[in-house]
Amino acid sequence: MKLFLLAGEASGDRLGADLMRGLRHLTPDVTFRGIAGPEMQSEGLDSLFDMSELSVMGLAEVLPKYFALKRRLDQTVAEVLAWKPDILITIDSPDFSLRVARAVRAADPKIRTCHYVAPSVWAWRAGRAKKMAGFIDHVLALLPFEPPYMEAEGMACDFVGHPVAAQAPITSKQIAKFQADYALDPARESLMILPGSRPSEIKRLLPVFCQVLSEPFFADFQLIFPTLPHLEPLLREALKGLPQETVLVTGSGLSAAAAAEERLVAYGAAKAALAASGTVSLELAAAGTPMVIAYDMGLISRLIIGAMLQIDTVTLVNLVSETRAVPEFVGRDCKAAQIAPALRQILSAPAAQAQAIEETMTRLGRGDPELPYRSARAVLKGLQ
DSSP: OOEEEEEHHHHHHHHHHHHHHHHHHSSSOEEEEEEOOOOHHHHHHBBSSGGGGOHHHHHHHHHGGHHHHHHHHHHHHHHHHHHSSSSEEEEEEEHHHHHHHHHHHHTTTTTTEEEEEETTTTTTTTTTTHHHHTOEEEEEEESTTTTTHEEEEEOEEEEEEOGGGGOOOOOHHHHHHHHHHHHHTTTTTEEEEEESSSSSHHHHHHHHHHHHHSSSSGTTTTEEEEOGGGGHHHHHHHTTOOOSEEEEETTSSHHHHHEEEHHHHHHHHHHHEEEETTHHHHHHHEEETOOOEEEEOHHHHHHHHHOOOOSSOOOOOHHHHHHSSSEEEEEGOOOHHHHHHHHHHHHHOGGGGHHHHHHHHHEEEOTTTGGGGGGHHHHHHHHH
């Protein structure tokens, strides 16, 4: 069996690695090609080019890189068509990956297509599902309420749960080792700070986050910044003005699996987190870490997306648990003066989010022994 996998950012890379492990467990005679990050590469996929080239978000950020992205798109399509896999699996990053799938379908309709992570048509741009149906055969959904949106347009869709729900609980022994490894004082409280996984996000959000952290209330906290190795220089430069002790957790020198585990342990070591919007809210929930979510984008993107948004929260914990337990500050509300009081409140009453976090993990599949193989089983079912 030949599978071409395409991931464009860190969260997709993790999903792809889990899918590869599941497929090998169920069908050992399988070969992979595609575009991947470190976690999928550690599973044996030799990436066509560096996945970080695709980690661009927002209209203002994409336009200057349009021609470079177009070249990579054409290169990817050519590789798929030449190799003729049994299935092309695009993982998230819809602006790039769905264009690849559409071009492949137009050139060779015999190649089956599957998109992993249903686009958030329930949030904005509802018409995307109908457009996808012309070139996507099968969708793997991470959230339990998504399949009806895809099936209504004629695509097969399976809710496969979310890999974060399969994470083993963090132990006090793991936390103690992490604190010792990074010279953190276990007698002092730590804050987790996550300003995004793209350079553009970090440059936009980190100054706001640093403004929050410069308030006297947060002076005694130890600050933990999980990030990726190639983003470490950018973060170190931006954090020079903070008075608190700061620890950067990059996973450098570790295997992809060990780095992912260390990151989750880091979450568990923190009393609370201030994080960019995205999948990271589910990762924090998996570690039981209460959070405040904040996000902003370029003015053009903010205006367009703001006008099209159909929901009152973008935080996945809120959506899955059907609560509004996690405070969020998005777009024009992404200001230190609004974020800081919410973070202080969470630190004073961290248990306030516990029920929503537990409900989120249950609905995403925690406790199901088959969860690690759901996505792989769905892919194989689709091929049959």
